[in-house]
Amino acid sequence: MQTLTNKAKPVDRKPMTFVEKLYLWNIFKGMMITLRHIFKKKATISYPEQKREFAPVFRGLHVLNRDEEGRERCTACGLCAVACPAEAITMEGAERQKGEEHLYREEKYAAKYEINMLRCIFCGLCEEACPKDAIYLSETFAPSNYNRKGFIYGKDDLLIPDPNKDPEGYAKARGGKVNF
C-alpha cells in the first residue's frame, strides 16, 4: 500500500512466527527495555521546590504599571476593555484632583479596575492595545481559589509596587522580560 508519509506503517497481519508464539523472547526483549529505563534521567520536576522556567513569551497575570516616579500610568481610556475578546476587564474612570499629582500621571485615572481571571484567556491583546504601557502580562499565573469572587482581581491585586518605596517588589513584579 502506498503511504502518504514515511511515518505511516501498514498493519502487519502476518501469522506469528514460532519465536513470537513462544512470547518468551519478545517478553525478554521488552523487559530489557524497561530495565534500561530505570537508569534514565527522570523527566519529572519536583514542582513546588523546583520550577520550570517560563518561556520569554509567557503571558501570565496582569500587572498595572507605574512610571519611574511611582505614579499610575493608566488613564482609564478603556482601550484594553475594548480589545479584550473575553470581556474580562471593567473599569471606572475618575478625574485627578489637586494634590494627587504624585499618584496619577495624567488628569484622568482608573478609580476601579477589575479583571476577571476566570474569563481572561491570557491572549495579551490588552497589553498590545494600551497606549500608555500601563498594563502588561507578567510571568506568574493565578493561584487557585475556593470561590469565584477570589478570581476577580481589583486594583490592589494588580498594581505593581512603587519603585521608589519598594524597589525589590517592583523589580520582582516587573520580571526580566519587559523593558520600559
Next chain:
Amino acid sequence: MMLLAVDWPLVLEKTILISVVIGVSLLIAMYETYAERKIAAVMQDRRGPNRAGPFGILQPLADGLKLFFKEEIIPNTSNKFLFIAGPGLAMLTAMMTSAVIPWGGTIEVFGREVSLQIADINIGILYIFGVVSMGVYGIMIGGWASNNKFSLLAAIRGASQMISYELAMGLSLIALLMLTGSLKMSEIVAQQYNSVWNVVYQPLGFFIFIVCAFAECNRTPFDLPEAENELNFGYHQEYSSMKLGFYLFAEYINMFISSAVMATLFFGGYDFPFINEANFSPNVAAIFGTVALLGKIAFFIFLFMWVRWTIPRFRYDQLMNLGWKKMIPLALANMIITALVVLLKQNNWRF
C-alpha cells in the same frame, strides 16, 4: 491429667513466631505497594511517591488511612454476609500459606532449639496447594455476593484462569517432587542446603511454575480477573473502603508468599549461596539464612513487578491457549523426562 499437659514454652514460641510472620508479611505487603509504584515510576522515567515522609516511605500508611476513611458501600441487593466474608477469606487464604514455609534454620533461645518454621508438616506442599486453591473462593464469593453481573463474569473468568493454571503448576511440581522424594518443606530445603539448588535440575519446571504463579496471583500478563483499566476492577467492582483494600492487599500477600514458595522450592530456601554456614554459630547462620531467603523473595517480587510494567495482558483466548495447549503439555513432558531420568538413575544408568 498428664495427657492434657501443655508444653507452654512451645505454645509461646509458636505464638511469637506466628505473630512475627504475620506482621512481617503484612509489612512486606504494605511496602510492596510502595515498591510497585516506585518501580512503575522509574520504568516510566517518573519519580513515584516521594511526598509522605523521606522518599515517600510513609505512602503505604497514607494509602491505608485513606482506605479506612472512605465511605463503605454495601449494595442493597448483595448477600451481606458473603459480601463481607469475601475479602476476609481472600486475606485469610493469603496469610495461611505462610505457616509451612521454613523462614530460616533453627536458632537457640535460652537453651531451646527454636525452628523458624511455624508447622513442619510432612505434606507441606500439598497444604500450600490446598490453601492456594481456596483462594479462588475469595474471588468467587466476592464476585457472586456483589449481585452484579459484571462482577460475577469477572469472578468466573478469574476462577477458570486459576483452575487452569493450577493444573500446570501441579504437574511442574510433581517433577520436582520426584527428585526430592519428599513433600516436607524443611526436607526439600535441607536437600538443597547440602547440594545444588533445584532450579539447576528443573529449569523448565521452574519456568512453568513461575508462569503459573503469575497467573495464580492474578498479576500481569494474567490479570484478567481485575483488568483495572478496561474491565473496571472485575470481581471487586462493588467493593469500596478497606474491603477493597483487603482484596488488593491479599494480592500483594499472595505475591510475597508465592515468591517465598519459589525461593524455597527452587532456589534453596534459606541457603546462603557461596558461604559455608557451618563456620558460624547457629544463631548467626540462621539470621544469615533468613536474610538470604528475604533477598531471594525480594528478587522474585521485583521480577513480578518488572514483568507487570513491561508487558500488556493476554487476551482471554490467548490465556486459555497458553494454559491448556502449551503449559500443560510442556509440564507433562517435563514430568515424563524427569521420571525417566530418575528411574535410570535408580537403576544405575542402565535400561
